[in-house]
Amino acid sequence: MGGGLARKEDPNLVTGKANWTDNIKLPGMLHMSLLRSPFAHAKITNLDVSAALDQPGVVAAYTGADLADEWPGGVPCAATVTEDQKTPFQGPIVQDEVNYMGDVVAAVVATDRYTAQDALEAIEVDYEPLDVVMEMEAALEDGATLVHEDMEDNLCFDWKAEAGDVEGAFEQADVVIKERYIQQRLIPNAIEPRATVATQDPGHGGYVVYSATQVPHLAKIVLSLSTGIPENQIRVVAPDVGGGFGSKLNVYREEIMALVIAKKLGTPVKWVEDRSENYQATIQGRGQLQDMEVAATNEGRILAVRATLLDDMGAYLQLLTPVISVSGAAMFAGVYTFDAFSCQIKGVFTNKTPTDAYRGAGRPEAAYAIERIVDSLARRLDMDPIEVRRKNFYEPFDEPTATPAGLEYDSMNMQAAVDRALELSDYEGLREEQQRRRENNDPVQLGIGFSTYTEICGLGPSQALAGLGIGGAGWEAANVRMLLTGKVEVATGTSPHGQGHETSWSQIAADALGVTPDDVEVLHGDTAVSPMGRDTYGSRSLAVGGIAVHLACEKVVDKAKKIAAHMLEASEDDIEFEGGKFSVAGSPDQSVAIQDVSATAFLGANIPEGMEPGLNENMVFDPPNFTFPFGAHVCVTETDTETGKVRIRDYFAVDDCGPVINPVIVDGQLHGGLAQGIAQALYEEAIYDEDGTLVTGSMVDYMIPGAPELPNYTLDRTVTPSPSNPLGVKGVGEAGTIGAPPAVINSIIDGLSPLGVTHIDMPALPMRVWEAIQQARGESAGEWTSGGGIQAESADATQGGDE
Amino acid sequence: MRRIQVEVNGVTYEHEVEPRLLLVHYLRETLNLTGTMVGCNTSNCGACTVLLDDESVKSCTMLAVQADGQSITTIQGLAENGDWHPMQTAFHENHGLQCGYCTPGMILASVSLLNENPDPNEEEIREALEGNYCRCTGYENIIKSVQQAAGQTS
Numbered sequence: 001m002g003g004g005l006a007r008k009e010d011p012n013l014v015t016g017k018a019n020w021t022d023n024i025k026l027p028g029m030l031h032m033s034l035l036r037s038p039f040a041h042a043k044i045t046n047l048d049v050s051a052a053l054d055q056p057g058v059v060a061a062y063t064g065a066d067l068a069d070e071w072p073g074g075v076p077c078a079a080t081v082t083e084d085q086k087t088p089f090q091g092p093i094v095q096d097e098v099n100y101m102g103d104v105v106a107a108v109v110a111t112d113r114y115t116a117q118d119a120l121e122a123i124e125v126d127y128e129p130l131d132v133v134m135e136m137e138a139a140l141e142d143g144a145t146l147v148h149e150d151m152e153d154n155l156c157f158d159w160k161a162e163a164g165d166v167e168g169a170f171e172q173a174d175v176v177i178k179e180r181y182i183q184q185r186l187i188p189n190a191i192e193p194r195a196t197v198a199t200q201d202p203g204h205g206g207y208v209v210y211s212a213t214q215v216p217h218l219a220k221i222v223l224s225l226s227t228g229i230p231e232n233q234i235r236v237v238a239p240d241v242g243g244g245f246g247s248k249l250n251v252y253r254e255e256i257m258a259l260v261i262a263k264k265l266g267t268p269v270k271w272v273e274d275r276s277e278n279y280q281a282t283i284q285g286r287g288q289l290q291d292m293e294v295a296a297t298n299e300g301r302i303l304a305v306r307a308t309l310l311d312d313m314g315a316y317l318q319l320l321t322p323v324i325s326v327s328g329a330a331m332f333a334g335v336y337t338f339d340a341f342s343c344q345i346k347g348v349f350t351n352k353t354p355t356d357a358y359r360g361a362g363r364p365e366a367a368y369a370i371e372r373i374v375d376s377l378a379r380r381l382d383m384d385p386i387e388v389r390r391k392n393f394y395e396p397f398d399e400p401t402a403t404p405a406g407l408e409y410d411s412m413n414m415q416a417a418v419d420r421a422l423e424l425s426d427y428e429g430l431r432e433e434q435q436r437r438r439e440n441n442d443p444v445q446l447g448i449g450f451s452t453y454t455e456i457c458g459l460g461p462s463q464a465l466a467g468l469g470i471g472g473a474g475w476e477a478a479n480v481r482m483l484l485t486g487k488v489e490v491a492t493g494t495s496p497h498g499q500g501h502e503t504s505w506s507q508i509a510a511d512a513l514g515v516t517p518d519d520v521e522v523l524h525g526d527t528a529v530s531p532m533g534r535d536t537y538g539s540r541s542l543a544v545g546g547i548a549v550h551l552a553c554e555k556v557v558d559k560a561k562k563i564a565a566h567m568l569e570a571s572e573d574d575i576e577f578e579g580g581k582f583s584v585a586g587s588p589d590q591s592v593a594i595q596d597v598s599a600t601a602f603l604g605a606n607i608p609e610g611m612e613p614g615l616n617e618n619m620v621f622d623p624p625n626f627t628f629p630f631g632a633h634v635c636v637t638e639t640d641t642e643t644g645k646v647r648i649r650d651y652f653a654v655d656d657c658g659p660v661i662n663p664v665i666v667d668g669q670l671h672g673g674l675a676q677g678i679a680q681a682l683y684e685e686a687i688y689d690e691d692g693t694l695v696t697g698s699m700v701d702y703m704i705p706g707a708p709e710l711p712n713y714t715l716d717r718t719v720t721p722s723p724s725n726p727l728g729v730k731g732v733g734e735a736g737t738i739g740a741p742p743a744v745i746n747s748i749i750d751g752l753s754p755l756g757v758t759h760i761d762m763p764a765l766p767m768r769v770w771e772a773i774q775q776a777r778g779e780s781a782g783e784w785t786s787g788g789g790i791q792a793e794s795a796d797a798t799q800g801g802d803e
Numbered sequence: 804m805r806r807i808q809v810e811v812n813g814v815t816y817e818h819e820v821e822p823r824l825l826l827v828h829y830l831r832e833t834l835n836l837t838g839t840m841v842g843c844n845t846s847n848c849g850a851c852t853v854l855l856d857d858e859s860v861k862s863c864t865m866l867a868v869q870a871d872g873q874s875i876t877t878i879q880g881l882a883e884n885g886d887w888h889p890m891q892t893a894f895h896e897n898h899g900l901q902c903g904y905c906t907p908g909m910i911l912a913s914v915s916l917l918n919e920n921p922d923p924n925e926e927e928i929r930e931a932l933e934g935n936y937c938r939c940t941g942y943e944n945i946i947k948s949v950q951q952a953a954g955q956t957s
Contacts, residue, residue: 006895013903014891014910016838016878023837112832114821191842191850191938192904242840242904243938275843498902498939664898668940672901675941699847699936707929707942736941 001511004664007503008517018240021195021212026268029197030059032258033116034271035106035123036280037098040134040351040692041147042127044096044105051122052108057115060265061123062107064093070260073226075253075316078218079323081469085157085347088148090316092226092253092260098127099147099315100351101694102280107257109269132692136289136310136348147315147349156313156347159326163406164340169304173295177376182761183288183365185312185686186679187702188358190497192242193278198258199268206233207263211255214244216495216525217533222251222319223259234259238525241497245676246357247282248497249537250319254281279697284686285358287312288325292332292369295340300381300388304340305404307332307369311347314354321356322347323470327456328362330405334370335414335454335630336392341404351692357537359676360455360737367453371742375450379753385746386418386427389452393418399723400625407456409628410722410730414452417654417718421450421632424716425652430636438754446649447637447751451743457731458543458627458724475622476540477532478548480509480556482615484602486595488513488520490552493533494545495525499733500665501541505549507661508727512553514580514594532620539731542661543627547725552619560597560615566608567592567600627722627730631655635743639751644770646682646748648711653739656718658730666732667715673736674713679705680737681744683763703763752776807871811836812880820867826860827851829867830877838878838907842936849935852908852915853877859915861934878907881914890914890952899948901939909935913949922953 012018049061068091075090093104106123110116131145138144139154147154170176197210207229213219216236224231241248254271262269273282291308311325329343378388394401396413403409421427427448434446459465462472479491490509494501501524506517513520523529534544557577564582565572574585583591597615600606604613636650653670660666683703687695696702721728741762748764749757756776760769804819811834818833830836830853839862842850846864853862854876881888890910893899900906909932916923916931923931928949929942937945 007898009903010895010900013900013906014878014887014894015882016836016907018838018903020837020840020904022831022841025835113828114823189936189938190902190904191848191936192840192902193842241902243902245938272841274841275845275848500901668898668901668944671941671943672939673941676938698845699843700845704847704936704938706933706936707946708926708933710942712943712946713941 001507001661003507003662005503005507005517005662007500008506009500009502020192020240020242021197021210022272024197024210024239026197026199029268029270030109030111030265031113031116032107032109032261032269032271033113033120034104035120035125036277037101037103037105039098039127039129040101041130041132042098043130044098044125045128046124046126047106048124049106051124052119055115055119055122057111058108058119059111060109060261061119062093064091064095067093067260068095071226071256072228075256076222076225077317077319077321079320079470081159081322081326082157085322086151087317088151090253092256100353101692102277102353104253107261109261109265132351134350134352134688134690134692136312136350139348139350140346147351154349156349157322158346160344161329161406162342163404164304166304166306166340166342169340170295173303174298175296175377175380176293177373177380178291178293179373179376179759181290181292181369181372183286183290183368184762185287186285186358186684187279187686188245188247188282188285189704190243190245190247193273193275194248194252194254194282195272196255196258197268197270198262200262200266201235206235207259208235208237209255209259210237210239212241212248213238214241214248214495214497214537215251215535216527217493217535219251219255220527223256226256227260236527238495244497245359246285246361246537249357250283276698279702280353280694283318283356284353285355286365287355288365290365290369292373294373294377296377298381300377300383300391302336302338302392304338305333305370307343309345311345312352312355313347313349314352315349316354318354318356320470321354323468324355324357324362325365327468328366330403330407331363331366331456332370333403333405334367335412335452337394338392338404352688359673360734361538363455363734364677364738364741367451367455367738368742371451371453372745375746375749376758379758385450386422398720408625409454410625410724411720412454412628412630413718413720414630414632417630417632417656418452420716420718421634421652421654424654424714425634425636425650443642444638444640445751447639447747449635449637449743449745449747449750451633451739451746453739454628454630455734455738456626457539457629458623459538459540460626461624462622464626473534475620476534476545476548477530477618477620478545478552479530479618480549480552482556482598484599486519486598488515489523490520490549491523491530492545492549493530493535494541495535496541497536499536499541500662504542504661504665505546508546508549509553512550513556539733542729543725543731544621544623546729547727548619548621550727551621552617555617555619556615559617560594560601562611563601563607564592564597567597567606623724625724627724629655629657629730629732629735631735631739633739633743635747637744637747637751639748639769641755641773644766644773646764646769648678648744650714651711652714654716654718655732655735656720657732657735658722658728659719660717661729669732670715670736671713673734674740675705675710677737677740678710678744681741681762681764683709685763805868807868809870810874812877822866822868824867825863826865826867826870827862830862836877836879840904840907842905847936849908849912850905852911852935854911854915857918859912878911881910888914893948893952897944897948897951899940899944905935905937909937909945913952916949917953
């Protein structure tokens with residue numbers, strides 16, 4: 001472990017031999033295409049699919065009424081965050097009413113994709129458009145248009161947690177700051193669209209569902225709950241999966257439809273999403289209005305934090321929609337220790353695509369709010385932003401330590417991470433340059449922005465997850481077996497889609513068993529291969545699943561030791577294990593390789609009496625606590641004060657994810673996370689117009705940063721082991737999306753603060769930055785006024801950013 | 804239906820195709836060359852990039868009939884006699900891929916770049932790959948991969 005082994009996954013991927021779901025062809029396979037609503041809210045007054053059925057090659061066409069009996073559970077939501085949470089029924093195909101643009105009205109099944117798509121045109125459908133409600137504050141007003149007419153209002157839930165005397169702290173504070181931040185909606189944009197093939201299991205009863213999913217094990221359960229097909233009649237396979245970022249941490253209506261229709265027709269059914277469907281009907285991320293308040297002393301000591309949030313559910317609840325914000329609530333306390341904390345979250349229905357987990361899922365929202373307001377506090381007190389932070393950091397600790405928000409952080413040394421980040425970035429030199437450029441009235445101003453963040457990872461302790469309202473089952477499973485020839489098979493319940501588990505798990509097993517990584521084959525992504533599993537999301541895979549692999553290997557070694565003692569005719573207590581060899585203490589020439597022990601164990605003829613043959617061990621690891629990776633980021637921006645254009649000149653990130661198994665993979669995770677964090681800060685936003693139409697409906701209109709838009713990164717690490725697991729590892733998949741947005745925005749504001757700029761919303765597109773400068777200068781911004789509406793502004797600016 | 808003759812990865816094929824059939828679907832569905840992927844359908848993401856007479860094109864924005872009489876290289880034809888192209892090796896050695904879905908298109912776009920400009924600087928590489936999105940890597944290791952393949956690794 002600790003070596004930068006080149007990935008075992010790569011050979012198939014660089015030669016075009018990967019097995020994506022869309023590659024799967026089965027005999028007799030039909031293609032499903034879906035008619036989606038162009039309206040955000042409408043009654044269906046007439047629907048007739050018969051003309052589609054008349055088209056050559058069309059095998060079946062269905063309305064919601066046709067299949068309603070096949071999915072009694074609808075599309076289930078697994079989270080209940082308050083007792084009175086409202087959970088609307090989501091039928092995979094709606095029956096009477098559509099509630100967002102992209103809601104499914106009918107399905108056509110045909111012999112090929114082109115034919116199915118053509119037949120959609122023949123479906124007769126009439127809509128009676130209804131009023132829409134698109135913005136959360138409007139949705140909560142009395143008399144607001146209802147997303148679901150059978151509900152009394154658009155409030156999904158009202159959740160609150162409070163610790164300490166928050167009111168008192170705000171009353172006695174020298175300084176109170178209140179600011180509003182906006183977490184815009186984001187489209188996750190895995191480059192592989194979703195895809196599903198459902199089929200009757202040949203030669204067996206039951207069904208196999210191949211799906212581009214992060215969660216084959218969760219899908220097996222959810223598909224059963226939705227359709228009533230017994231869980232043991234469903235096998236889910238995640239073949240090679242082309243990115244997820246949370247968007248494939250879900251079980252979608254299309255997977256349910258494909259399964260139900262394959263069952264009805266008795267033939268395999270494939271559905272492949274196109275990109276416009278991906279934008280409308282795959283979950284979106286974020287969507288949160290944050291009223292953030294901090295109470296502090298004149299010396300910069302934080303007394304209390306109060307976060308009051310509106311969180312946009314969209315029109316329905318997907319798998320985890322309501323718990324995304326709630327699971328991040330405690331992180332609004334950040335890396336600071338103080339006495340009083342409260343967080344209130346209202347979940348709100350709107351006529352938009354449902355939201356759910358997007359890389360970071362609740363934590364980027366929290367880190368952004370606390371890191372922005374700490375910077376504001378520093379500005380108010382005329383202190384260095386690092387100085388204010390240092391006054392409120394925890395003293396370094398390596399055992400669980402209580403936070404103001406009721407969690408126990410596992411281990412932390414912010415001071416070390418910050419010191420390294422300042423050194424790496426030459427902070428003093430940067431401030432000197434900044435001063436020079438300010439004095440010279442440089443039209444391009446230098447900004448230096450920090451984020452000192454922590455995140456909650458390693459989901460998670462089953463009991464804690466139950467407390468959050470998602471039932472439990474945060475464990476992960478592994479099976480490690482040594483074969484007759486000494487080769488190793490590791491079956492894991494994690495389900496990678498770019499993270500390199502085959503490589504890292506091989507390194508973990510090789511290290512524990514004294515074999516080479518090449519001797520290890522990692523099997524994953526199939527509920528038949530690893531019957532128990534909880535899949536991949538929330539930076540959990542290594543800290544829970546990797547640990548299960550490690551512990552299962554230890555069990556193998558323990559058993560092998562007994563067999564080795566038997567083979568060497570020595571006492572087990574005298575056997576030492578090192579470098580893949582069992583030897584008798586004091587007589588190193590008396591030894592046996594683990595491969596020979598494995599063969600002996602397999603054959604079973606020469607093992608201790610009463611012992612089970614084979615080296616084949618299972619482990620289910622349920623961690624005692626979450627893990628809390630942390631880090632210090634420094635973003636250096638150059639903002640053109642005449643055009644508002646921001647360039648990231650340098651990005652320094654010192655991240656602490658505990659001991660590192662494979663540094664190349666860890667750095668790669670950071671690069672990708674930082675890129676997505678910068679994308680939120682500078683470029684991306686899902687924009688709807690007032691009628692509920694998704695304006696950024698394709699990659700032409702939604703600004704995904706390409707290679708020219710992103711910087712290189714200067715990375716370093718500190719290593720603070722977690723006490724939550726025996727390898728001390730913490731997880732790293734989301735660090736970048738959590739750390740980067742506040743570092744970028746704080747940097748831009750820092751650069752423009754002499755002009756009086758104190759606030760900029762994400763994404764900081766040139767027009768938005770330019771407008772903030774104009775407003776701060778008290779000058780007229782020409783014909784453009786800030787009252788003109790964020791949507792129009794954003795739409796124009798998105799195109800402007802594309803240049 | 805129209806009859807087309809196309810050379811793909813050194814093999815000549817003849818097929819009757821619908822005039823509207825996209826080249827990417829011809830490759831994937833008709834020829835079963837599933838190394839070329841669809842990402843966006845709007846010519847933005849570049850996952851479907853192939854080489855048409857050695858120049859990169861997006862096969863989701865081209866009709867199969869437009870490739871009639873021409874020669875195509877997909878990711879599955881890039882290695883020669885089982886030996887990887889230096890660009891494939893470079894992506895592997897520099898961790899230039901994670902999920903790998905954009906990788907075939909990214910590799911072919913990079914090969915096309917070096918055909919035109921064997922010694923690009925970093926900015927030229929970034930500009931040349933602007934039509935190929937990667938959501939996993941943040942591009943830095945992709946740039947390094949192309950630099951290695953161009954023989955200019957620092």
